Amino acid sequence: MTSLSTGVLDTFAEHLRAVELPLPVDGAQQARDEVGAALSQLGDHVVPRLESLDAPLLVVIGGSTGAGKSTLVNALVGEMVSRSGAIRPTTRRPVLLHHPADEAWFAGSRILPGLARVHVGAARDAEAPHAGDTTGDVDPATSLELHxxxxxxxxxxxxxxxxxDSVATGNRELARQLLRAADLWLFVTTANRYADAVPWDVLRTAAxxxxxVDVVMNRIPDREGVSEELAEDLRAMLERNGIEVTRLFLVAETELDASGMLPPAAISELQEHFDHLAADADGRSRIAxxxxxxxxxxxxxSTRSIAEHAQSQEAERQRLREEAIAAFSGSRERIDDALGDGSLLRGEVLARWQDVVGTGEFFRSVEGLFTRVRDRVGLAISGKPAxxxxxxxxxxxxxxxxVIDETARGAERAEAAWRAAPAGRVLAEGEDLSRIPEGYREDVSxxxxxxxxxxxxxxxxEGADRRTKARLLSLGxxxxxxALMVVVFASTAFVPTGLEVGAGAATAVVGQKLLETIFxxxxxxxxARVARERLTERLDALVSERSRPFLDRLxxxxGTTxxxxxxxxxxxxxQLAREIREDS
Incomplete structure (x- = not known):
């Protein structure tokens, strides 16, 4: 294969490693598993095989618990290299057997780089638990035993x-990892377990x-016609499931010798098959x-499936962001409503403003301009000087x-919206996002x-010139x-409604007339326009600051995938797969 082909895989691996699927949307965990499996298969099998098409063919022997895999391996070698046992799980550390001349292909990290290499001599000398050891814990193996x-x-x-189908989760995951590294899978089952569901799920994935895939049906009762009947049923099941099997080997129930070994005759057909395959370089190349x-x-x-999940994550992240932004956009709109509906010019503010415009000094300075306004307002504009x-x-x-009240309501709405969905609940956990942040009141003030x-x-x-400055200084x-602040709040830019009648409207008119007289x-x-713009900028910043805890969580x-x-x-x-097939 060309360097262009490996470049495709390098780019793919880089993109996979960048995949982030943090939100608990439907299928997220499955997608994370797919990412891990894809990266594993790239390093364990695809890249090394693409770079070394002439490397030895790796036959992974897998199957159900107690199917007799280790017993078959021992028979093929002629000695006990993989121990089996009655306590499950049996095979703990995977065992790789190779010809001495092929050691260089497997001693390094060309395939299965995540598994440390343990040579059989070192393992036995240290009395380390190896394949089939039934002592110790059930943690998944982290090493590969080489023979x-x-x-x-x-x-x-x-x-x-x-x-x-190991009872140990780690072993099941390791088994699937090793199967993904296989050039050829030798599936071992038994006469009474070949219909089990788990193996068939794996077989369908292989298909x-x-x-x-080659299949061994082991421990077939040695009675006339049973082997043929079981073989016919298994072939029918394989055909119904769309699984193409190259060879089916039938191994009769056979008594083991004193060393726990099968007699060579029991696996002679399988042995001949491997010998023939080893001698057929073209055949091995086609299989690889x-x-x-x-x-x-x-x-x-798998990548298209991962891409769909990545899109779901992007959509969910965007939805949560939009919910938070919408909640605080609503707060921002309600702040503007409060500025424009006259509510700020009532109560204490109105009383203090009336104190200002009701001051004798003040009115004497403008009474020539506002006689009609003052008469119309009458007693409504009066009070103690302030x-x-x-x-x-x-x-x-x-x-x-x-600002405090409306942003607090916005935070409550945003948090409620987030907690309505699993992804939002995860983001909201561990912190009361609706709580007013420390120092926020001071920031607003x-x-x-x-x-x-x-x-x-x-x-x-604006009052810098001599004539205007004198008027300004006379009033303060x-x-x-x-007066300018009142005009800003009473401006049509904020769509006033509450200032249409009453003392508040009159005082706003006073402020407007005062400013027009001076400037x-x-x-x-x-x-007024500049003052409104600057107020808008500061209010936008305050609302943005209040929404920050939500957006920070996102x-x-x-980064999004x-x-x-x-x-x-x-x-x-x-395209790469097509090129590989065309080169076959």
């Missing part, structure tokens, strides 16, 4: 795998990936390429309360004070600044 055996024909290697092409095609199918700064503080306090400072700066800047910057109509419109999930990259990888894998 160099003259009885194994050169060009062929046998790997005795753990049971595919989907076009893995070359067929299985490799099937594995690559299988990876393409500093304009009190009105400014009251207005700021009211605005702070509105500081932002509103800063905006009020902006307004006062606008007033000073704070009083004029509060002129055009300047007042410009100042951002902490990491590019599902389109995976789809492109799947297409490239399909």
């Amino acid at each position: 160099a055996e003259e009885r194994i024909p050169q060009g062929l290697a046998l790997l005795d795998a753990p049971d595919i 989907e990936r076009d893995v070359t 390429r067929r299985t490799l092409a099937g594995a690559v095609s299988g990876l393409a199918g 500093p304009s700064v009190a009105a400014e503080q009251a207005l700021g306090t009211g605005l702070v309360h509105v 500081a932002a509103i004070r800063a905006w009020q400072g902006d307004v006062l700066d606008l007033v000073r800047q 910057v704070n009083a004029v600044g509060v 002129g109509d055009e300047a007042v419109r410009r100042m 951002d902490a999930l990491g 590019n599902s389109q990259d995976l789809v492109a990888d799947a297409d490239a894998l399909d």
Whole structure:
């Protein structure tokens, strides 16, 4: 194969390692398992086989618990190399048998790089538990026991795998990993277990990936016609399930000798088959390429499935983000409603504003312009004199309360929306996201004070010329600044409704007329627009800050997986599989 082919696999592996499926959406765990299995198969089989098509053919011997896999392996070698036992699980550490001349192919990390190599001499000298040892715990094996055996024909290697239906989860996973590394799978079953469900699930997977499969039916009762009847039934089952088997070997129930070994005659047909396969370089190459092409095609199918799950993750992440943003966008809209409906110019704010405009000093300075307004308002605008700064503080306090209350409601809505779905519940766990963050009140107060400072700066800047400055100083910057704040809140930009009648409307009119008298109509419109823009910026920032704990939870999930990259990888894998088949 060309370096272009291996480049396809390198790119695919890079994309797989970048896959992140953190949210508990339907099928997420299955997709994570598929990612792990795909990466495992790439390193264990696909890449090394693509780079070394002339390497020995790896025959993985797998099957159900107690099917007699180890006994068959021992018979093929002629000595006890893989111990079996009555206590399950039996085979713990996988055993790989190879001809001494082929040792270089397996001693390193060319295949199954995640399993450490233990040579048989070292294992026995250290009395380490090895294949079939029934002592110790049931943790999955992390090493591969290597046996160099003259009885194994050169060009062929046998790997005795753990049971595919082992009671130990780790062993089941290891068995499937080893099967994915196989060039040829020798499936071992028994006369009374061949219809079990688990092996057939694995067989169907092998068929989907076009893995070359041979089957051994072991322990067939030695009675006339039984072997033929069972073989016919097994072949029918294989055909119904769409599973193509190259060879079916029938092994009769045979008494083991004193060493626990089968007599050579019991497995003579299987032995001859392996000898013939070892001598047929072209045959081994066809099997290796067929299985490799099937594995690559299988990876393409898995990749499309992973891409679909990645899209689901992206969609769920976007949905959660939109829910949070929508909740706080609603808060932002309600803050604007509160600014425009006149509610801020009632109560304490109204009282303090009336104190300002009701002050004798103030009215004397503008009474020539506002006689009709003052007469129309009448007693509604009266009260004890108060500093304009009190009105400014009251207005700021009211605005702070509105921001705090509305963003708190937004957080409650966002959290409720998240907790309505599993993915959102996971993100919301461990923290009360609706709680007002520490320091947020102070941040809001500081932002509103800063905006009020902006307004006062606008007033000073606009009143910089000599004539306007005199009017401004005669009234006071704070009083004029509060008038501009009132105009901003009563502006049509905030769609006022509550200021259409009453004392609040009259006082707003007073503020508007005052500003126009000092600065002129055009300047007042410009100042109000700039003040509104600056208020909008600060309010946007405050609402954004309040939504940050939600969005931070999403951002902490990491970058999104590019599902389109995976789809492109799947297409490239399909093309690679076609090239491998064409080269066969």
